[in-house]
Amino acid sequence: MTTTASELAPARVRLTLSWDRLLQWGVFLLTGLLVLFPVWPILYQSVLDRPLYDPDRSFTLANFSRVLSDPVFWQVTGRTMLFSGLTTLLALAVGTLMAVLIVRTDMPGRGLFSSLIAIPYFVSPLVLAFGWTVVFGPQGVLTVLARSRLGLDWNLYSMGGMIVVAALYYMPFTFLACVASLRLADPQIEHAARIAGCGPVRTLVSITLPLLRPAIIYSALLIFVSSIELLSIPLVLGTPARISLLATYVYQLGVAGITIDYGALAVVAIVLVLLITGLVLLQGRLVGLERRFVTVGAKAVRPQRLRLGVLRWPLAALVGMITILGIIAPLLGIFVQASTALLSPFINPLSVLTLKNFAIVFEQPAYRESIVNSLLVATLGGAVGIFFMALVALTTYRSDFRWRDGLRFLALYPRAFPALIMGIGFLWTYLLIPGIGGVRNTLIAITIAFIVTSLPMGFGTVSPSVLQISPELDRAARVAGSSWFGTLRHILLPMLRPALLSGYVLLFITFLKEYSVALFLFAPGSRVIGTTMIELWRQGNPGPVSALAAVQIVVIAVVVVISRRFFGVKLHE
Amino acid sequence: MSNLVIQHLTRAFGAARAVDDLSLTVPSGKFISLLGPSGCGKSTTLNCIAGLEHPDCGRIQVGDFVMVDTARNLVLAPEHRGLGMVFQTYALWPHMTVHDNLAFVLKLRKVTGAEAERRISAILELVGLGEFAKRYPFQLSGGQQQRVALARAVVTEPRLLLLDEPLSNLDAKVRQQARTWIRAMQQRVGITTIYVTHDQAEALAMSDMIAVMANGRLHQYATPAEIYEYPATRFVAEFIGATSFLEGRLVERQGEWVRVWVPEIGELKLRADRQPGGKVREWAHDRPVTVAIRSERVQVVRGDGPCDNTFEAPVTGSAYEGARWIHHVKTPAGTLHLETLDAAPAGKLRLYLPPEALFLAPEC
Ligand SMILES: Nc1ncnc2c1ncn2[C@@H]1O[C@H](COP(=O)(O)OP(=O)(O)OP(=O)(O)O)[C@@H](O)[C@H]1O
Ligand SMILES: [Mg+2]
Numbered sequence: 001m002t003t004t005a006s007e008l009a010p011a012r013v014r015l016t017l018s019w020d021r022l023l024q025w026g027v028f029l030l031t032g033l034l035v036l037f038p039v040w041p042i043l044y045q046s047v048l049d050r051p052l053y054d055p056d057r058s059f060t061l062a063n064f065s066r067v068l069s070d071p072v073f074w075q076v077t078g079r080t081m082l083f084s085g086l087t088t089l090l091a092l093a094v095g096t097l098m099a100v101l102i103v104r105t106d107m108p109g110r111g112l113f114s115s116l117i118a119i120p121y122f123v124s125p126l127v128l129a130f131g132w133t134v135v136f137g138p139q140g141v142l143t144v145l146a147r148s149r150l151g152l153d154w155n156l157y158s159m160g161g162m163i164v165v166a167a168l169y170y171m172p173f174t175f176l177a178c179v180a181s182l183r184l185a186d187p188q189i190e191h192a193a194r195i196a197g198c199g200p201v202r203t204l205v206s207i208t209l210p211l212l213r214p215a216i217i218y219s220a221l222l223i224f225v226s227s228i229e230l231l232s233i234p235l236v237l238g239t240p241a242r243i244s245l246l247a248t249y250v251y252q253l254g255v256a257g258i259t260i261d262y263g264a265l266a267v268v269a270i271v272l273v274l275l276i277t278g279l280v281l282l283q284g285r286l287v288g289l290e291r292r293f294v295t296v297g298a299k300a301v302r303p304q305r306l307r308l309g310v311l312r313w314p315l316a317a318l319v320g321m322i323t324i325l326g327i328i329a330p331l332l333g334i335f336v337q338a339s340t341a342l343l344s345p346f347i348n349p350l351s352v353l354t355l356k357n358f359a360i361v362f363e364q365p366a367y368r369e370s371i372v373n374s375l376l377v378a379t380l381g382g383a384v385g386i387f388f389m390a391l392v393a394l395t396t397y398r399s400d401f402r403w404r405d406g407l408r409f410l411a412l413y414p415r416a417f418p419a420l421i422m423g424i425g426f427l428w429t430y431l432l433i434p435g436i437g438g439v440r441n442t443l444i445a446i447t448i449a450f451i452v453t454s455l456p457m458g459f460g461t462v463s464p465s466v467l468q469i470s471p472e473l474d475r476a477a478r479v480a481g482s483s484w485f486g487t488l489r490h491i492l493l494p495m496l497r498p499a500l501l502s503g504y505v506l507l508f509i510t511f512l513k514e515y516s517v518a519l520f521l522f523a524p525g526s527r528v529i530g531t532t533m534i535e536l537w538r539q540g541n542p543g544p545v546s547a548l549a550a551v552q553i554v555v556i557a558v559v560v561v562i563s564r565r566f567f568g569v570k571l572h573e
Numbered sequence: 574m575s576n577l578v579i580q581h582l583t584r585a586f587g588a589a590r591a592v593d594d595l596s597l598t599v600p601s602g603k604f605i606s607l608l609g610p611s612g613c614g615k616s617t618t619l620n621c622i623a624g625l626e627h628p629d630c631g632r633i634q635v636g637d638f639v640m641v642d643t644a645r646n647l648v649l650a651p652e653h654r655g656l657g658m659v660f661q662t663y664a665l666w667p668h669m670t671v672h673d674n675l676a677f678v679l680k681l682r683k684v685t686g687a688e689a690e691r692r693i694s695a696i697l698e699l700v701g702l703g704e705f706a707k708r709y710p711f712q713l714s715g716g717q718q719q720r721v722a723l724a725r726a727v728v729t730e731p732r733l734l735l736l737d738e739p740l741s742n743l744d745a746k747v748r749q750q751a752r753t754w755i756r757a758m759q760q761r762v763g764i765t766t767i768y769v770t771h772d773q774a775e776a777l778a779m780s781d782m783i784a785v786m787a788n789g790r791l792h793q794y795a796t797p798a799e800i801y802e803y804p805a806t807r808f809v810a811e812f813i814g815a816t817s818f819l820e821g822r823l824v825e826r827q828g829e830w831v832r833v834w835v836p837e838i839g840e841l842k843l844r845a846d847r848q849p850g851g852k853v854r855e856w857a858h859d860r861p862v863t864v865a866i867r868s869e870r871v872q873v874v875r876g877d878g879p880c881d882n883t884f885e886a887p888v889t890g891s892a893y894e895g896a897r898w899i900h901h902v903k904t905p906a907g908t909l910h911l912e913t914l915d916a917a918p919a920g921k922l923r924l925y926l927p928p929e930a931l932f933l934a935p936e937c
Contacts, residue, residue, distance in 0.1 A: 472664035475625050478651040479658040480729070481681035486652075490677065494668045 020484035024401040027391050031410045034452045038417065038425020041432055042273075046266035053431050063263030073249075073268070080246040083163060083234070084227040090167035091223050092216060094322065095174025096209075101315060103182040104208065105306045108316045114179070116323045121172040122556050123331070124513035126232035126530060127549040130537070131330025132156060132165050133236060134337050134546065141333060142325075145345040157241040166233050168326045170223040177215040185211050200306050221283035225276055229418030231516045236537065246272060247516075250420055255519060256538075269421045277416040331553065338546035357547035367544065369525070370532035371551060373443055374512055377528060381447035382507035386500055388451065389458035390466075394488055396459075397466045398474060408459075415456040422453050423520035430521075441523035449517045454510050458503055465499030466492070502570055505563045509556050575601050575636030577622075577733060577765055582631035582641075584617050591617040592628070593789035599782070601636075604759050604766045606776035609786035610812065615769040618786070619735050622767065623658055624651030635732045635765070652681070657726030657764075658735040661742065663718045665710035671697070671721050672706040675728050682729045696724045699758070716747045723755065727762055734759070734766040740775065752779055773813055777801065785809050807935045815868040815899075818934055819906040823860045830928070833864055835906045838884045843931035863934040868899070870930035871911035874923040882928055885921045 045052045049060040067073050098117055102110045120128060135142050136156045146152040155161065189211070190203055198207070231247040238248060246268070253265045308315060337343045341352040361367040389411075395401055396408045414422065426449045430440035439445050469492065477487040493500075515530020522531045529552050536545045563569035577599040584592040591614040599605050607615040620626035622633055624640065627648055633641040640649045666674055672693060679689045697703050700720040710718055719739060726734055739755070740748045756779045759766050770776050776783050777797040784794045785808075793805040804810035811818075821835035831845045841864060856862075874883060886909075890901040898916055902909040902924070911924065 470662055470664065472660040472662050473666060475623075475651070476658065476660060476664035476725075477666070477677075477681075478625065479623050479654070479656055479735075480678040480725070481652045481655070483650075483652055486681070491666055495666075 020399075021401075023485055024395050024399055027395045028401070028403055028407050028410075030388075031392055031407060031455075034448065035410045035413050035455070037429045038422050038449075038452070041428035042266050042269050042421070042425050045262055045428060046270055048263060051260075051262040052428060060263075063267045067264050067267040067271075076244050076246055076249045077271075079159075079243070080228055083159065083166070083245055084224050086163045087166040087170065087227045088220055088224045090163060091170040092174050092220055094167065095171040095219070096178050096212065096216060098171070098319060098322075099175050099178035099182060099212075100204070100208070101319060103179055104204065105308050105315075107308060107312060107319070109320065113319055113323060116327060117175055118172050119327050119331070120169050121176065122509060122560055123169075124232070124515065124530065124549075124552065125166075125169045125230060126236070126513075126515055126533060127334065127552060128169050128330060129165055129233045129236040130533070130542075130545055130549055131334045132161075134333035134343065134542070135329050136161075141343060141345050142329070155241075157237055157243075159243060162233055162237045162243070164326075165237060166227055166230060168322075169233070170227065173222055174216065174219040177219045178212050181212055181215040182208070204306055217286050218283070221279060221286065225279050225283070225415075228276060228279075229272065229420065229516075231420055231519075235534070247418070247420060250424075251519065254424060265424065269424060272418055272421060273416055276418065280416050334546045334549045334553070337542060338550040341543075357543040358550075360544045361547045361551065366524070366527065367532055367536075367548070370527040370529050371548070373446075373527060374529040374552075375555070377443060377447050377450060378508045378511040381450055382504050382511055384447070385451040385454065385458060385507050385511075386462075386503045389455060389503065390462050390493070390496060390500055391488075392455070393459055393462040393466050394492055397463065398471070398488075398492060399484060411459040412456045414452055417453075419453050419514070419516040420519065422449060423517040426452075426517070427520045440521075441526055443526045445521055446518050446526050446528065449521055450511050450514055453514070453517050454507060457510065458507055461503045461506060462496070462499055465496055469495055498568070501563070501567055505559060505569050508559060512552060512556060575638070575732070575765070577635050577767070578633070579618075579622070580632040582618065582621055582628055582633065584614075584621055584626060584628045590614075590789045592621065595631075595786075595789070595791050597784055597791065597794060599765055599767065601765055602763045603781040604756065604768065604779060605782040605784060606768045606770055606780040607784050607786060608770060608773060608776040611771055613786045614789040615771070615786060616737055617789075619737055619767060619769050622733070623656055623735055624649055624654050638732065655682075655729075655732045656735060657729060657731035657733070659719075659722045659726045659737070659739045661738045663710075663722040663739075663742075665718055665721055665725070667710050669709075670706065671702065671708055671710070671713070674710070674721065674725050678725055678729055684729070692728055696728045699761075700724045715743055716751065719743065719751060720754075723758065727758075727764060731764070734764045735769075736766065737769045738771070739768075740770075740772075748775075755779065777813075785812065787812070803932075805935060810865055810934050815910055816865050817868060817871075817907065817909045817911075819864045819866075819904065819909065821862055821864055821906060823856055823858060823862050825858065826856075831933070833862055833933075835864065835904075837905050838886075841882050841926060841931060842928045843933070844929055863936075864931055865934040866909075866926055866931050868910040869912050870927060871909065872925040872927065873911070873913055874925045878923070879925055882931075883923060883925045885923050887921050891916065 041052060046063055047059050047061065048057045049062065050057040098113070101107045102114045102117075132140075133156065134140055136154070137143065138155070138157065140156070143154065143156070146154075156165075185208075190207055229247055231251060234243070234245040234248045235251065238245060244252065250265065250268055250272070253261055253268065333343075336349050338357050339353060339355070340349045341354045341356065343349065361371065392407060392411050396404045396411065401407070417425075426445065427440075430436060430445060439448075473495070474487045474491055477491045478484070482490065513530065515528065515534065518526075518528050518531050519534070522528065527535075529548055533545050533548050536548070577597075579595060579597045582592055582595040583590060593614075595614075595618060597605075607618060609615055617626055621628045621631070621641065628641055628643060630643050631641060632639070632644070638655075639647060640654050641647065665671075666677070669677060675693045675696065676689055679685065679692060684692065693706070694703065697706055700723060702717060702720055702724070705713065705717065705721075710721070713721065719742075722739070723736075726736075736755075740751050743751060752775060768776070768779065777800075780797055782794060783797055783800050785792045785800060787808050793800055793809045795803075795805070800809065800813055804813060810816055819835050819838070819841075821833040821841070824832040824834050824840060826832075826845060829845050831843050833841050833843065835841055843864065886902045886904060888900050889903040889908075892899045893916075897912045897914055900911050900913065900922075902911065902922070909924070
């Protein structure tokens with residue numbers, strides 16, 4: 001009788017379904033665990049009177065009252081807001097101007113500038129800050145030159161200096177977002193304005209610029225949030241002048257200070273997380289509201305470029321000066337400093353060439369270890385990371401898993417967590433949970449923290465590609481008899497290969513640059529390039545710092561060039 | 574026989590019911606169309622059969638094989654239903670060649686090796702794409718992709734073949750060919766087929782039976798001729814063909830004839846046996862009724878002709894459609910559409926509405 005077939009079918013279904021479900025639950029629980037790991041010890045510590053591993057600890061609310069009634073805390077918070085606000089404004093102004101000049105006008109040198117301007121996107125802010133001290137610091141090459149020859153002087157170790165460097169570091173975010181938006185915009189919108197009698201400049205101001213609003217608002221919030229948690233630039237440029245921002249304040253409380261005030265650290269961390277959570281939610285709201293501005297149109301017709309006339313060369317000179325002084329010179333300075341014994345404008349660098357600095361970082365075991373570790377984390381951790389992020393994105397967007405919305409929330413949640421705070425949270429988790437204490441001082445601890453910190457970015461890179469694949473392709477496989485996991489393996493993952501490769505390269509670069517999560521976590525044996533640079537800098541060793549920075553720049557440059565040239569990897573847009 | 578039986582199928586999105594208590598039986602080996610306007614729930618119905626959509630309520634089975642029975646909390650995953658499906662965008666896997674697309678679905682059904690190769694070449698031969706096996710989907714034209722999609726859907730000899738608007742991405746000419754071709758293929762393989770379309774010409778030309786849907790409900794399920802000649806609901810009468818409606822009042826019923834008074838046109842005679850449900854017997858004198866006629870059945874009288882059911886009226890608008898002219902005649906009772914082979918003479922037309930072509934439109 002055939003009835004048996006239909007009676008048997010449900011049992012078979014439940015069994016097979018459970019494999020898919022099991023995997024989906026696994027992804028969900030693992031993500032939840034990883035993301036919530038660093039949160040709870042901070043909450044716990046904030047209401048304890050002693051360090052959370054101290055057996056004599058007891059509950060108290062004193063930490064909150066102590067921090068929140070401390071005028072220094074409020075002063076630092078106010079200064080951080082000022083720093084982030086001005087950095088954002090400057091970055092937006094420069095980034096938008098550059099994008100419009102390069103995409104929409106006949107300024108000479110457009111092609112060259114557009115690749116140079118994006119450079120800071122691939123460089124660690126720590127490296128950029130070091131570069132600036134080499135060139136523009138109190139003893140920097142150009143500072144000394146300008147002081148002696150032109151009688152000019154400036155102080156890089158100041159709020160102004162920090163803002164300029166941070167703005168240059170963040171400017172590519174606005175630039176790339178505006179370029180993408182300008183290239184996507186429907187040229188017919190501009191044509192319509194021209195035909196209606198609107199002059200070219202007026203079209204630019206009243207049609208083109210307003211269309212950039214979503215890109216500008218999106219990058220404004222991104223920059224504002226990132227600069228609040230930015231550690232490297234305030235650390236390198238602010239510490240010598242005793243200018244403290246929230247990130248350096250946390251660093252001082254938790255790492256560099258003589259005694260560590262655990263309770264205060266936890267409270268400041270909570271304040272920071274709440275602040276950033278609010279901003280991230282606001283960003284979601286605003287970007288959602290701005291959707292109506294997006295016009296994607298026929299790309300066949302390119303709008304005419306705006307003729308700059310007599311302003312062509314002066315504007316090109318301005319853009320050239322910003323790029324050369326702000327980006328090229330500091331990076332070049334790092335290479336020169338790394339390979340000379342003494343960097344001064346009055347000494348021919350060729351006469352003091354030396355490999356000493358490179359010898360130090362390659363031969364001293366502690367420094368060599370950090371290079372090897374960084375490469376290991378970037379290569380292997382990047383691969384594990386991108387695979388995990390792809391699974392999260394596929395479960396979120398391509399399954400009927402009941403908690404997929406929750407999973408998406410979890411994947412994006414670390415955005416609200418400054419990397420520095422994430423590091424503290426992981427450290428305390430490792431301290432508290434007995435079984436996993438052994439992981440604490442290993443590279444695995446660092447890798448896990450890196451993956452969790454970059455989860456929102458990786459998820460955000462893979463998701464658009466997942467969403468671009470027509471759902472009919474996986475439906476066709478399901479109807480043809482494939483399980484959900486089979487569909488992932490045979491249809492979705494193979495189709496995602498280019499996106500996964502781009503994501504992998506992006507993670508590789510991020511992991512190689514990353515330092516702030518590791519600051520609290522690293523131990524002898526698990527140093528990475530970034531933490532070693534900060535250690536060496538605190539010991540006052542600019543030569544080896546530059547050598548390490550040079551190594552980092554070269555590795556990233558090689559990876560970017562190879563992945564673009566040979567694998568056609570797209571790293572932005 | 575393994576008929577497809579759908580009982581009380583319901584699928585709601587929030588408060589809106591995309592499919593509302595739909596019951597349908599498709600005899601084994603038949604080709605049926607789900608026809609209806611956009612958003613009426615055709616795709617949702619098809620996806621419930623395929624297992625891509627979870628119905629809130631209902632039962633679906635093929636022969637003894639129960640795929641959905643919400644009463645027993647049974648909803649089979651799509652991969653366990655053993656079906657074949659062709660999607661609107663064809664959904665060929667772009668990273669596999671034509672051959673690999675077919676081999677993959679066969680492998681999923683545990684058909685491999687020589688048997689798989691034999692089936693692949695047989696089916697590609699059947700769809701006339703024998704030499705295209707090594708190509709990737711993007712190297713094929715839309716029509717060829719469509720045929721590969723069909724080949725992929727039937728190569729595993731599935732229980733049912735499901736097609737969701739498979740022709741809507743093709744141009745008019747290829748579409749015509751694909752119609753006859755799909756139908757011929759279906760008859761050759763003898764597979765029970767559900768075809769979703771919003772194109773009535775397609776449904777009428779291809780199907781053994783048509784299920785007309787609107788707002789998630791099944792309005793009529795019958796052969797194409799029945800649907801056309803005896804629409805069961807007002808919606809079907811309006812949706813299928815080009816129909817004109819004239820408002821009038823019932824005068825009387827005499828034997829096999831019914832008389833209806835239509836203002837400005839006069840008395841119209843129509844056959845009583847073309848009324849739905851035969852309820853006209855019970856209807857009272859002077860009851861408001863709607864008389865309907867297909868535009869191709871309206872005749873223009875030149876010179877002498879019948880005098881019953883004729884009237885004169887001016888043409889209020891005309892459109893040239895190549896093969897014919899469409900004219901509109903406005904009357905207080907409603908607008909009448911008609912077709913002629915050449916342009917209508919200026920001025921008034923004398924029109925004849927044959928009694929056997931007129932019918933009383935269903936009231937709902
Ligand atoms: N996932 C969903 N969520 C909410 N509403 C849905 C969803 N899918 C379908 N609907 C709604 O259900 C109704 C039926 O949709 P369905 O796709 O079945 O229409 P259709 O008859 O196939 O139309 P078309 O000819 O345009 O393809 C529509 O009103 C649609 O908006
Ligand atoms: Mg549809």
